[in-house]
Amino acid sequence: MKNTVKVERAKRNITQAELADALDVSRLTIHSIEAGKFNPSVQLALKMAHYFHVRVEDLFVLE
Amino acid sequence: MYSIIYIWYSFINNTQMNKFVSLADARYRLAGLSLTLTGIILFIVLRCLDYRYEGNWETRIFMINHYVIILGLVMLTYSKERRDDERVQRIRYAVLKLSYVWTLSGIAIYMVISTLDRVAFNIYWIAYIMEGMLVLYQILFRIFLATNPEWIFREGIPARRSFLVLFACLVFLIGWIIYVVVYYRVMT
Numbered sequence: 001m002k003n004t005v006k007v008e009r010a011k012r013n014i015t016q017a018e019l020a021d022a023l024d025v026s027r028l029t030i031h032s033i034e035a036g037k038f039n040p041s042v043q044l045a046l047k048m049a050h051y052f053h054v055r056v057e058d059l060f061v062l063e
Numbered sequence: 064m065y066s067i068i069y070i071w072y073s074f075i076n077n078t079q080m081n082k083f084v085s086l087a088d089a090r091y092r093l094a095g096l097s098l099t100l101t102g103i104i105l106f107i108v109l110r111c112l113d114y115r116y117e118g119n120w121e122t123r124i125f126m127i128n129h130y131v132i133i134l135g136l137v138m139l140t141y142s143k144e145r146r147d148d149e150r151v152q153r154i155r156y157a158v159l160k161l162s163y164v165w166t167l168s169g170i171a172i173y174m175v176i177s178t179l180d181r182v183a184f185n186i187y188w189i190a191y192i193m194e195g196m197l198v199l200y201q202i203l204f205r206i207f208l209a210t211n212p213e214w215i216f217r218e219g220i221p222a223r224r225s226f227l228v229l230f231a232c233l234v235f236l237i238g239w240i241i242y243v244v245v246y247y248r249v250m251t
């Protein structure tokens with residue numbers, strides 16, 4: 001699964017730590033998601049999409 | 064026993080422990096660490112002083128010392144991280160399985176290459192095995208939390224396979240003990 005978390009984060013000019021604080025996860029979790037190592041749960045994916053004001057399917061795309 | 068229920072629960076529910084929230088609060092980590100360090104320091108001091116004890120007091124004192132270390136390690140193991148998110152839970156689940164499999168495999172291999180009559184089944188061995196497993200868990204957990212290895216997050220077959228390995232190890236160990244005990248009862 002690919003994701004555009006890094007792109008969305010860059011658009012809003014926020015750091016991994018800031019995003020992690022907003023979503024109540026650790027910075028390494030954000031790093032793992034961006035690196036494609038870790039697929040988040042539906043709950044976390046929805047929270048991310050809500051945070052970036054985008055649809056989940058725009059943020060996470062099946063390869 | 065608690066850990067086996069922990070792994071079993073997450074396996075049958077296929078949740079990877081995401082919904083299993085019965086871990087202690089993060090502040091118990093500090094208490095656990097303090098207890099463990101106190102126990103280890105006491106152990107070293109008692110060994111260095113090399114007292115002569117009356118009766119069975121040496122065993123009792125050292126066992127209390129081991130109980131303190133084990134209690135501390137259990138508190139460390141079963142308390143949440145400061146940010147206990149789903150990545151941490153996934154790593155915890157994988158490391159619990161790994162440390163169980165390695166410990167049980169180690170015991171099983173040791174029992175196969177030796178025989179039961181040569182294995183010293185005293186209470187210290189049980190304490191050492193418990194401590195070893197909990198320390199192994201802590202070391203692996205901290206390393207994987209920092210390094211974030213990709214294989215832990217792979218879903219599907221590996222999780223099922225490692226559970227089967229754990230189950231096979233347990234069955235083998237129980238079977239081996241029953242076989243040897245029955246064999247020695249019948250032959251002697």
